[in-house]
Amino acid sequence: MIIYDEVLHFLKGIPPFQFLDESSLEMVVANLSMDFYPKNSIILKQYGAPSDSLRIIKKGAVKVLMATDLGAEEVVIDFKGEGDTFGFLSLIGKDKQRTTVMAIDDTLCYVLSKDGVFKLLENSPTFNEFYMAYLSRYVDRTYQEMYNKSLTYVSADRVLFSTPVGQVAVPPITVPESATIQEAAQLMVRHKISSVILVNANGTPIGIVTDRDFREKVVAKGRSPLEPIKNISSLSLIRVDDQESCFEAMLKMIKFDIHHMLVIKDGALQGILTNHDLMLFQGTSPLSLVHDIINQQTVEGLIPLSHKINNIVGLLLKEEAKASSITKIISEINDRLLMKIIEITEKKLGPPPLPYCWVVYGSEGRKEQTFKTDQDNALIYNQPATPEEEEEAKKYFAVFCSMVTKNLVQVGFPPCPANYMASNPEWCQPVGTWKKYFTRWINEAVPEALLKVLIFFDLRPVYGKFSLADEIKNVLFSSMRGNQLFFSHMAGMILQTTPPLGFFKTFVVEKSGEHKDKFDLKVKGLTPLLDAVRLFCMEKEIKEYSTLERITTLRNKHSVVKDYAEEIEHAFEFVLLLRIHHQYEQIKEGRVPDNFINPDQLSNLEKKTIKEAFNLMSRIQGTIVERYKTLIR
Numbered sequence: 001m002i003i004y005d006e007v008l009h010f011l012k013g014i015p016p017f018q019f020l021d022e023s024s025l026e027m028v029v030a031n032l033s034m035d036f037y038p039k040n041s042i043i044l045k046q047y048g049a050p051s052d053s054l055r056i057i058k059k060g061a062v063k064v065l066m067a068t069d070l071g072a073e074e075v076v077i078d079f080k081g082e083g084d085t086f087g088f089l090s091l092i093g094k095d096k097q098r099t100t101v102m103a104i105d106d107t108l109c110y111v112l113s114k115d116g117v118f119k120l121l122e123n124s125p126t127f128n129e130f131y132m133a134y135l136s137r138y139v140d141r142t143y144q145e146m147y148n149k150s151l152t153y154v155s156a157d158r159v160l161f162s163t164p165v166g167q168v169a170v171p172p173i174t175v176p177e178s179a180t181i182q183e184a185a186q187l188m189v190r191h192k193i194s195s196v197i198l199v200n201a202n203g204t205p206i207g208i209v210t211d212r213d214f215r216e217k218v219v220a221k222g223r224s225p226l227e228p229i230k231n232i233s234s235l236s237l238i239r240v241d242d243q244e245s246c247f248e249a250m251l252k253m254i255k256f257d258i259h260h261m262l263v264i265k266d267g268a269l270q271g272i273l274t275n276h277d278l279m280l281f282q283g284t285s286p287l288s289l290v291h292d293i294i295n296q297q298t299v300e301g302l303i304p305l306s307h308k309i310n311n312i313v314g315l316l317l318k319e320e321a322k323a324s325s326i327t328k329i330i331s332e333i334n335d336r337l338l339m340k341i342i343e344i345t346e347k348k349l350g351p352p353p354l355p356y357c358w359v360v361y362g363s364e365g366r367k368e369q370t371f372k373t374d375q376d377n378a379l380i381y382n383q384p385a386t387p388e389e390e391e392e393a394k395k396y397f398a399v400f401c402s403m404v405t406k407n408l409v410q411v412g413f414p415p416c417p418a419n420y421m422a423s424n425p426e427w428c429q430p431v432g433t434w435k436k437y438f439t440r441w442i443n444e445a446v447p448e449a450l451l452k453v454l455i456f457f458d459l460r461p462v463y464g465k466f467s468l469a470d471e472i473k474n475v476l477f478s479s480m481r482g483n484q485l486f487f488s489h490m491a492g493m494i495l496q497t498t499p500p501l502g503f504f505k506t507f508v509v510e511k512s513g514e515h516k517d518k519f520d521l522k523v524k525g526l527t528p529l530l531d532a533v534r535l536f537c538m539e540k541e542i543k544e545y546s547t548l549e550r551i552t553t554l555r556n557k558h559s560v561v562k563d564y565a566e567e568i569e570h571a572f573e574f575v576l577l578l579r580i581h582h583q584y585e586q587i588k589e590g591r592v593p594d595n596f597i598n599p600d601q602l603s604n605l606e607k608k609t610i611k612e613a614f615n616l617m618s619r620i621q622g623t624i625v626e627r628y629k630t631l632i633r
Helices: 004-011 022-030 088-093 114-123 125-149 181-191 211-219 246-256 286-295 299-306 309-318 323-349 387-410 431-444 447-457 466-480 484-494 521-540 547-554 559-588 604-627
Strands: 032-037 042-044 053-059 062-066 075-080 100-103 107-113 174-176 195-199 205-210 239-241 260-265 268-274 356-360 377-381 428-430 460-464
Touching: 004 022, 022 032, 022 114, 053 088, 053 114, 075 604, 088 114, 107 114, 114 125, 174 181, 181 195, 181 211, 195 268, 205 211, 205 260, 239 246, 246 260, 246 286, 246 323, 286 299, 286 309, 286 323, 299 323, 299 387, 309 323, 309 559, 323 356, 323 387, 323 460, 323 559, 356 466, 377 387, 377 431, 377 466, 387 428, 428 431, 431 447, 431 466, 447 466, 447 484, 447 521, 460 466, 484 521, 484 604, 521 547, 521 559, 521 604, 547 559, 559 604
Parallel strands: 174 195, 239 260, 377 428
Antiparallel strands: 032 107, 042 100, 053 107, 062 075, 062 100, 195 205, 260 268, 356 377, 356 460
């Protein structure tokens, strides 16, 4: 039974009914009925009959699902709660229902008949304008949510992230290793290709020759065209399996600075993939950008190239890439920028007196960097053999580190406010000093020392003698091994940062100041998850760098991660992608990107998903409390 005054009061508080004049509103109330839907009941079914009414949620909630094809797995694309409406689209479309609507709680709805809806559309310009605007927004948003939130939906345009390289690679053209340079060149001209594969008598690939090899090794060196082609071939062949994604192939091309890659199927040569095949970013390819970085010889020349990185992020977002895919590509590009800056600086100063290793940490160390963040770097060099060598190394690396960090500022990487940079003498030390650092920090286990362990646990070598980084990482693990007091102190410290969700599952936001009504998505939304995974890696001596790689390895080694692995991965991907979208929108508007999100500006689906992510983090923190409850104070 509908109570007139109660319904009138309710409708006056929700759009578009709140904008109706009194007579129109009275007409609506007179034509309403009420329906109850038990939890988990299907209200509307995709591909079924269209809706016969507009439903207004009085109490409860529903979720909207969509399948890409008949019989395919349904994906949640929206949530609707009190005051929201549903059914309008198929009501006016008069064709089959486009989505499934399911009650996720016991749900009570006011129901406005088809006749009542059409009368309002005809007689109320406000109502008509609201739902016509809603119609265009909803169609766009529905499919956008489908792309963004689903790991199962694949658009035909998303070749880079969804298509196996076997579908993109072209059949290989091969020559016997006994062929001459001239014969190979004639073959490439005849087939209009940029490379040929050398094979032995058994047909096994043993090398590759590209058009670059002809320029640099034949024309430039004046070789005879009658020489064997194997004399100019590259023997180190980087290969990719035919079922790996084009995205993974692109990562390998960037990492190894190559333009051609063999595609292997069941151990045999299937085809060849070129960088040209992967130029799918409307003229702005990560591969072409890396190529430009490598060929640049001045820091000034790198500045305009570094500005293109934000464009790459935008294009990756347009391609509907996952957050982890975006960060992998951007981290590889940033690594190339850093390596080129180091090369330019070293060339200017001359060779270093001792071998060294440049390391990065933080998001850069975990290969989870997106937009340019503060510098987090350090330098480790070989232990000097004499006092004179020590003094020489100290002077050289002081100037070297200062120049590198200043050059990084020039290309857009701001200095670290806490001075955790190689230009700080504390973080430019011989390997022996670094080993003492880690041993002391772990044995002291005071807050400042624990923070440094957390920071430097993520260190990743980028340039130089990588074994130096391995040495200090091994000392880190050996010092922690069996040290329960250290782990209990570490657990206690990371549990001080909790996800921003209150007792009644409401968001905990800033109460005043610049970020009033917002919460920090990095500190509150990502850090609890990153810290928990990092702690578990310390316990199991896992050396992987990225969070997803760590989760994959921990899945079979750590009981907590085994239970929650898939949920952790999804939560990490979602929160990180939300952060990337937020910062990209700020950059487009000319603002400095930050991490502060207003939850009121999130869609129902985003609110629901991020609450689930925060709940997961709370549960994981609960397992840490249980694990160390006798030691945590």
